[in-house]
Amino acid sequence: MADPNSTPEKKGMDRRQFLKNSGLLAGGLIGGGLLGSLVTNEVKDSKKGTQSGTTGGKNGADHLSDARIFFSREEDFQILAAATERIYPEDKNGPGAIQLGVPYFIDRQLAGEWGLNAREYMKGPFLNIPESNEYEDLSKTDKGRSDQGPSGDTLNPLPTPRYQSRMTRAEMFVVGVRAIDEAAREKFKNGFTSLEPEQQDEILTHFEKDEVHMPSVSSSTFFNLLVQTTIEGCYSDPVYGGNRNMDGWRMMEYPGPRASYADQIEPDEFIVLEPKGLKDYQGH
Amino acid sequence: MVTRKLEKVDVVVVGSGWAGGIVAAEAAKAGHKVVVLERGKNQKRSDFIGSKDELRYTDRFDLMQPLSSETITSRVNIDDVALPVRTQTEMMVGNDLGGGSVHWAGSTYRWRPYDFEIRSKTIERYGEGKIPKDSTIDDWGITYDEMEPYYDKWEKTAGVSGEKDPLGPPRKNDWPNPPLKESPPLKLFKKAAKDLGYHPYQLAASNLSQAYTNPDGETLNPCMYCSYCTMYGCDFSAKSDPLATVIPTAQKTGNAEFRTNALVRRVLHKGGKATGVLYTDVMTGAEYEQPADVVVLAAFTFSNNRLLLLSEIGEPYDPKTRKGVIGKNFTIQGDITFLGARGFFEDKKFNLYAGAGALGAGYSDYDADEFDHTNLDFIHGGGIELRQYGYAAVGLNHVPRDTKKWGAEFKQKSLHYAYRNLVVWYTMAVMSYWHNYLSLDPTYKDDYGDPLLRVTNKYTDQERNLARFGIEKCAEVVEKMGADIIDKDTVADDEEFDHIYDGGHYTGGVMMGPEPGTSAVNSYLQMWDMENLFVVGGSAFPQFGSHHPTPTIGALGYRAAEGVINYLKEGGGLLVQGKSAKANA
Numbered sequence: 001m002a003d004p005n006s007t008p009e010k011k012g013m014d015r016r017q018f019l020k021n022s023g024l025l026a027g028g029l030i031g032g033g034l035l036g037s038l039v040t041n042e043v044k045d046s047k048k049g050t051q052s053g054t055t056g057g058k059n060g061a062d063h064l065s066d067a068r069i070f071f072s073r074e075e076d077f078q079i080l081a082a083a084t085e086r087i088y089p090e091d092k093n094g095p096g097a098i099q100l101g102v103p104y105f106i107d108r109q110l111a112g113e114w115g116l117n118a119r120e121y122m123k124g125p126f127l128n129i130p131e132s133n134e135y136e137d138l139s140k141t142d143k144g145r146s147d148q149g150p151s152g153d154t155l156n157p158l159p160t161p162r163y164q165s166r167m168t169r170a171e172m173f174v175v176g177v178r179a180i181d182e183a184a185r186e187k188f189k190n191g192f193t194s195l196e197p198e199q200q201d202e203i204l205t206h207f208e209k210d211e212v213h214m215p216s217v218s219s220s221t222f223f224n225l226l227v228q229t230t231i232e233g234c235y236s237d238p239v240y241g242g243n244r245n246m247d248g249w250r251m252m253e254y255p256g257p258r259a260s261y262a263d264q265i266e267p268d269e270f271i272v273l274e275p276k277g278l279k280d281y282q283g284h
Numbered sequence: 285m286v287t288r289k290l291e292k293v294d295v296v297v298v299g300s301g302w303a304g305g306i307v308a309a310e311a312a313k314a315g316h317k318v319v320v321l322e323r324g325k326n327q328k329r330s331d332f333i334g335s336k337d338e339l340r341y342t343d344r345f346d347l348m349q350p351l352s353s354e355t356i357t358s359r360v361n362i363d364d365v366a367l368p369v370r371t372q373t374e375m376m377v378g379n380d381l382g383g384g385s386v387h388w389a390g391s392t393y394r395w396r397p398y399d400f401e402i403r404s405k406t407i408e409r410y411g412e413g414k415i416p417k418d419s420t421i422d423d424w425g426i427t428y429d430e431m432e433p434y435y436d437k438w439e440k441t442a443g444v445s446g447e448k449d450p451l452g453p454p455r456k457n458d459w460p461n462p463p464l465k466e467s468p469p470l471k472l473f474k475k476a477a478k479d480l481g482y483h484p485y486q487l488a489a490s491n492l493s494q495a496y497t498n499p500d501g502e503t504l505n506p507c508m509y510c511s512y513c514t515m516y517g518c519d520f521s522a523k524s525d526p527l528a529t530v531i532p533t534a535q536k537t538g539n540a541e542f543r544t545n546a547l548v549r550r551v552l553h554k555g556g557k558a559t560g561v562l563y564t565d566v567m568t569g570a571e572y573e574q575p576a577d578v579v580v581l582a583a584f585t586f587s588n589n590r591l592l593l594l595s596e597i598g599e600p601y602d603p604k605t606r607k608g609v610i611g612k613n614f615t616i617q618g619d620i621t622f623l624g625a626r627g628f629f630e631d632k633k634f635n636l637y638a639g640a641g642a643l644g645a646g647y648s649d650y651d652a653d654e655f656d657h658t659n660l661d662f663i664h665g666g667g668i669e670l671r672q673y674g675y676a677a678v679g680l681n682h683v684p685r686d687t688k689k690w691g692a693e694f695k696q697k698s699l700h701y702a703y704r705n706l707v708v709w710y711t712m713a714v715m716s717y718w719h720n721y722l723s724l725d726p727t728y729k730d731d732y733g734d735p736l737l738r739v740t741n742k743y744t745d746q747e748r749n750l751a752r753f754g755i756e757k758c759a760e761v762v763e764k765m766g767a768d769i770i771d772k773d774t775v776a777d778d779e780e781f782d783h784i785y786d787g788g789h790y791t792g793g794v795m796m797g798p799e800p801g802t803s804a805v806n807s808y809l810q811m812w813d814m815e816n817l818f819v820v821g822g823s824a825f826p827q828f829g830s831h832h833p834t835p836t837i838g839a840l841g842y843r844a845a846e847g848v849i850n851y852l853k854e855g856g857g858l859l860v861q862g863k864s865a866k867a868n869a
Contacts, residue, residue: 086690087690091692091696117371118352119345119352120352120372121369121371122370123728123729127365160783161370161783162371162374162783201691208690227689227690235678236343236677236678237338240339248677253702253703257337259510259520261508261509261635265509266466270633270634270703281334
């Protein structure tokens with residue numbers, strides 16, 4: 001869905017249109033699972049340059065879990081998917097966010113304790129001031145690992161601790177993706193998913209620069225969350241729904257969790273290992 | 285709510301990290317009945333087998349204190365309104381059995397003679413005028429030579445693996461184990477440092493280089509360099525922590541009981557003596573009173589301070605009058621500390637997915653008072669160091685600073701540089717000031733209706749200048765290492781505390797010192813104002829030394845344990861007299 005105007009993906013859109021026209025979607029015979037899987041299959045199709053079916057393929061088994069459990073509106077999810085693909089696009093290195101399953105990863109994160117702010121202090125009073133809004137940016141907190149190295153980007157002093165919104169992250173995402181679409185319609189008279197990639201980037205840049213008004217939370221906060229979760233979805237263990245087929249790790253040459261790297265610690269040359277996930281690690 | 289009164293014990297310990305675990309083990313070994321109360325859950329090594337999961341532990345902070353009931357509030361100036369630190373991204377404090385010592389990296393350093401007598405030694409060498417403006421730095425009431433045997437004892441318990449720092453403080457014995465393996469990044473750093481005329485060495489680590497049985501009979505395994513150290517519990521007992529050492533040691537005596545999910549809410553006292561503690565079982569909500577002859581607060585800095593303030597023990601510090609002691613001399617090593625320079629190397633690619641928490645190299649040429657500060661606008665210093673923690677995939681996304689942080693360019697460069705960048709940073713000391721302190725928040729409360737702890741913390745030119753100095757020194761060695769791109773951290777003139785509480789290095793508030801009135805505890809960590817109450821941990825630091833705090837907390841744990849045992853033997857009294865009391869005697 002990242003680039004609905006490219007020819008193969010247009011075919012994907014056509015297929016969806018076909019499904020809609022045929023009444024399959026409206027009739028509920030095809031649920032969100034299958035529809036959701038279109039998100040990935042369309043990109044796969046574009047890669048192969050063919051138009052295969054919506055099930056089967058290398059990752060067919062994974063697709064049984066391709067269903068939304070957080071986003072109730074399908075269109076919200078499509079906007080999210082398109083935005084993640086701009087943040088982590090398919091390129092010569094390999095798949096982008098959609099093919100890696102990132103939209104499903106985010107959907108599940110938002111349905112769980114992280115999205116619900118279950119482990120955060122959410123008692124009032126809430127003092128929501130602009131200065132307290134910018135947070136959760138990978139580059140700005142160095143991911144909470146001062147021990148793992150400094151970065152000039154950690155230096156963003158604010159007069160208050162950052163998160164002072166009464167909204168949960170899950171609520172920020174729903175409001176956020178709708179604000180993306182609204183911004184797209186305002187500027188380009190078209191929904192976000194129908195825009196050219198450059199236009200989509202332009203909209204996202206407005207959010208990055210905090211130029212869009214959102215209630216109770218700054219647009220840059222939402223954008224930072226979106227970037228953070230997209231990167232996490234590309235590179236976290238596949239058990240969470242992203243990093244499909246460990247292709248994120250494969251692109252990065254990251255071998256996954258293992259009992260030992262004692263043989264890799266001293267050699268001078270870089271050693272590439274076939275990645276292994278938690279499933280392998282817990283299975284031995 | 286009916287409070288159930290339990291059977292009295294000799295010692296009740298609050299907190300089960302290094303400090304509490306050591307006191308519990310030593311008191312139990314000496315034959316005393318000990319109960320340890322831990323607010324978090326029970327856990328053991330098998331909890332970490334098969335759970336090397338970056339998202340769960342590094343990105344979602346599984347081992348950290350959930351903030352839903354309790355956090356801290358934070359502000360910069362003494363007249364600001366403080367706001368709560370709401371998310372775990374901004375606030376990381378250890379939790380559960382073993383405390384913060386379970387998720388630590390294993391960084392092991394002794395602080396120096398200068399640290400323990402900083403006020404006297406600074407005045408002696410440079411004169412009174414060299415003491416930073418507004419600072420309240422002080423001598424500890426104990427010297428390095430007096431601390432040495434306690435450091436030695438803790439290092440043997442932990443099985444520390446290290447190499448001698450050529451500029452390090454004097455030590456009677458070598459580290460118990462040889463250093464970890466030397467990886468290519470460490471070699472590159474050491475060679476560059478040597479070429480610049482410095483004195484590099486392999487950092488000491490509590491990640492073990494070989495199998496080791498400690499003096500208590502606990503066995504630790506050799507590190508496998510799997511990289512899941514910091515933010516994780518070790519699945520192989522190759523990182524020394526209380527779960528692998530002092531907790532089983534205490535349990536084996538049959539004299540110590542560890543109760544988890546037990547949130548201590550008050551220290552109970554009568555007639556100037558502690559009588560026990562009040563705690564809530566967080567699973568059932570039931571309230572208990574645990575009476576004891578000696579109460580030991582060995583929780584995290586924040587909890588030690590908050591419990592004293594909530595229990596109305598000691599005089600709370602007031603920055604306006606500069607009177608009182610509880611909450612005074614609070615310091616944070618973080619944010620403006622650990623700055624330095626990151627180098628990107630086009631022709632080098634390191635196996636950075638492998639590593640260990642304290643695998644690293646450093647040099648002390650710009651540490652403490654090893655160099656002349658006469659013409660410098662700060663005191664103290666820090667270590668220059670490079671670590672190979674080992675990174676998982678989300679953490680491997682460092683790109684040169686001018687790179688866009690998302691999109692095609694980010695993807696291309698993050699994949700290209702994933703294994704081609706190394707960072708060197710300055711582990712600098714942090715001084716204490718009259719305006720940085722801990723108190724109770726007037727507005728925000730926990731689930732039980734008790735006020736949250738409030739942090740007031742502000743930078744001064746001492747910290748900014750020291751950080752800038754360190755950054756230049758880090759960049760010097762990164763350049764010598766042959767980096768093609770060097771991203772130096774920057775410190776603005778108005779650089780201010782950013783309210784990010786990561787890294788766990790927050791100390792003070794219950795400071796140690798030679799005198800009652802200006803300090804809260806004596807050199808045995810015994811409260812001047814309440815002789816059967818010992819407050820142990822980073823809360824006792826009068827200021828923050830260069831390098832990480834854990835070994836000094838371990839050493840103070842052994843010092844306090846000796847104090848508790850002596851106190852019980854002698855049947856009461858202060859173990860140390862203040863200088864003025866001595867003069868009157």
